Amino acid sequence: MPAPDASPPSFCTFRFERSPENYLDADRITRIWQAVPGLPTTGEVLLHVTPLSGDGDQESDYFLKAGYTASGGVVPPPNRASMAEDPRVRNPWEGQTPFAAPALMLSCRPESGTPEEAAQHLRECTDETVTWHKVPTPLATLYPSGFTVLLPIETEYEITPDQAAAAWRWLDDFLLRARQRRPEHWPPEADGQPVGDGFPPYRYLPPPEPWRLKRSMSWSRSLMSFAAPGDGFQCPHCGGNPDEEVIMEALHTAFQENPEAPDLLLRAPCCGIILPFNALINNWLGFARFCLQFSGCPCDDNDLAELNNLMQTPFKIVHVY
Incomplete structure (x- = not known):
């Protein structure tokens, strides 16, 4: 995990590493939600699922912020002009898609410079394997065109x-x-007009x-x-x-x-x-x-x-x- 720094805390996503087919388990969601009020966070907390892309491939529509690896360490951004212009780029530096879809995750803004304290709280309260990742503001990432x-x-x-x-x-x-x-805008099959x-x-x-x-559930103090x-x-x-x-x-x-x-x-x-x-x-x-x-x-x-x-x-x- 990265060393604590003096920079303001950014949004982090905590991924629950159990197999994705378990993300709907009611007992599991209950344990995670019970842990939410005790998290050392400020502002909103989102429990969310990253979906498969709209074309049905195996990549997630979830983005990491350029400059951060999936394990939280800082690395130079990719040397490609298009990626340098857009902070919401797919993670290209670890040879893997870090958020295989569907995946159950929780996003929040930790109170301290490192989110490890929040991750440890989640591990103790949920008996889950939890890893964390620095990410952009999650709502802008999850729902770029509205929700x-x-x-x-x-x-x-x-x-x-x-x-x-x-x-x-x-x-x-x-x-x-x-x-x-x-969809409402889709013409009915019986409509013979081109x-x-x-x-x-x-x-x-x-x-x-x-x-x-895409879906999420939010709670805030x-x-x-x-x-x-x-x-x-x-x-x-x-x-x-x-x-x-x-x-x-x-x-x-x-x-x-x-x-x-x-x-x-x-x-x-x-x-x-x-x-x-x-x-x-x-x-x-x-x-x-x-x-x-x-x-x-x-x-x-x-x-x-x-x-x-x-x-x-x-x-x-x-x-x-």
Whole structure:
């Protein structure tokens, strides 16, 4: 492992080295999730799976930061101009793909300059073989083109390890079903009109069987925010559209008064009802300490109702681009 240094701690990924087919095991997820609150970390913690590439090959879509080996040691970056310009390059210097897909991993920002203390905590609490790797900010790496977030309407919702394991299994089951769905933009088979450059519409084929969609589960001591360009709110009580400036000003005041634990109960200016901010109907802004994230497929009302019933608390959808 690299020697401690005085540089600010960067994001690290901890890989659980057991065979990848075990990454869904509920007892295993429970043990890992039980260890998360005791990690010496700051900010967000993600438990995530790196999938096979979209073309079904055996390489992962996960990237290492140029200048770091898979074992954490610093090496000169590759002498190729294209790689030097892009810090998100595939690891070329150890003759192997360090994150064979699918692989179960946990990413966080350790409090100290070295993540070995966090790795040791995970080994002791999970009885797993754990190796760590310095990586870029994981969300930017996992979801470069946007993702969907499922988050509880109650921002202070506390999830138990058993619930976390159940949520993880639900997410995987949902993604296996969703990958079979025809994308919204895909023309129906019965449509005889040519598409593109005069070509007839093609039958939709789901991705190859081993291909898996990206997914992660996040927890944070401080409130996480998820936002995309968007506007407008709808009140779930009266159906009105509360003034956006009033809502955003109330949010600003809540975070000014208590940045770590803002009071996000607000009075809707349309009808006067008091409700959590997340209860306002919109899909572009939300806050949570726990959430599920994925990309590559839509989530409809029936999927959300299934999750709500499983977790015994209502969730909402936010699309981040």
